Structure formats: structure tokens, C-alpha cells
Amino acid sequence: NAGVTQTPKFQVLKTGQSMTLQCAQDMNHEYMSWYRQDPGMGLRLIHYSVGAGITDQGEVPNGYNVSRSTTEDFPLRLLSAAPSQTSVYFCASSYSIQGEPYFGPGTRLTVL
């Protein structure tokens, strides 16, 4: 199993640009989530999904959209990038909302 994969590994955007961070898992996990990691702040939940077609907001959802059309994929869209969105983004999946998350390798995003 590849586990949780994320692309790209690195991305530089200009303010106002949009892009999609890709996340896929091959463990047939129902629960998927997106976090951002900033120095001294741990991981903060952006959006999550409890199954295909079902998404909900986390702690810091503003400026981000998600959709879940399949069990495997959970892309994160930045609608209009801002410097405050410079961060490392992690996708995670688990067999249930109470299961331990399995994390992808992360995407390091810089917004200029």
C-alpha cells in the first residue's frame, strides 16, 4: 500500500492565484482530513470528510474548499491565495473519526 499520498511536495504561488492540493489514500478509509502546520501552533484542522459526498469545516476553513467525490481522493482548493496561507499542509486518513490518522508527507506552500 502507498498509504496517503500528496502532490505537489512544494509550491510557490502569487497572491490571488488559485490551486488544488491533491490527496489520495489506498486504505479504504472513510475519514479524511486536511491540516495546516505552522510553527508553535501544532496542527490545525481545515476541513474533514466522513465519507464520499460528505464534508465539513474544521477549525480554520476560511479560504479553502474541499470535495469528496470518491473514497480515495480528497483535494483541497485554495480559491485566492494569501500570504497568510503560507504553511505546510498535511492530509490524513483514518478508518473512522476516532481512529488514529495516517498522514501524508505534506505539501510546503509559499504564497508571495
Place this chain on the structure above:
Amino acid sequence: AQSVTQLGSHVSVSEGALVLLRCNYSSSVPPYLFWYVQYPNQGLQLLLKYTTGATLVKGINGFEAEFKKSETSFHLTKPSAHMSDAAEYFCAVISYSSASKIIFGSGTRLSIRP
């Protein structure tokens, strides 16, 4: 509401010394508790977890943690530090309810002195 507090954003120990990383949680219902490790430029990897049963939990790489309900703590220990243990460590909690989501502490960076 549940929360996690990790005492000390940075801990430095000598190689061969005891490693102790502190984690306290708050939860109104029985928690599930986790420790993750993050090596530089990598994702988070599960070290160990407590759900139910034995309160002393052993994980990978010689780490262990003890769930102490009376102290609401889940401290991570390793008897003898190795240079390869240098990383960031995160404590996390889920409460045993269907509406709960995992909450992470702010992390502790562990440095190992030769």
C-alpha cells in the same frame, strides 16, 4: 471541550539519557491518546496509542507512555536517548464520542546532545 497541553516547546537531553516529554489533556469523557513523531521535512508517524486496557503503552523505537487518569497525563518516555530520536513530538487526544475529532498539542522539539 477537549484540549492538549505539551509542557516545553523544546527539550534537550544527552545521548544515553532519559527522555521525558510531558503531555496533559482535558476531556469530559474517556479519551483515546496518541503520540506522533515528525522527522524534518516529513509527515507525522504514529509512535503509540492508548485506547483502553493496560495504562502503560509501548510503542516503536523504544518509546512508551503511561496513561494516568488521576493526573490527566500521558507522558512519553524512553530510557536511553539516541541521536536518531531528534525530532518533533506531538501528543493528541480524541474523546470517546461520535462528534469528537482529534486535537493535537503544539509539539515538543527534542534535541540530542552528543
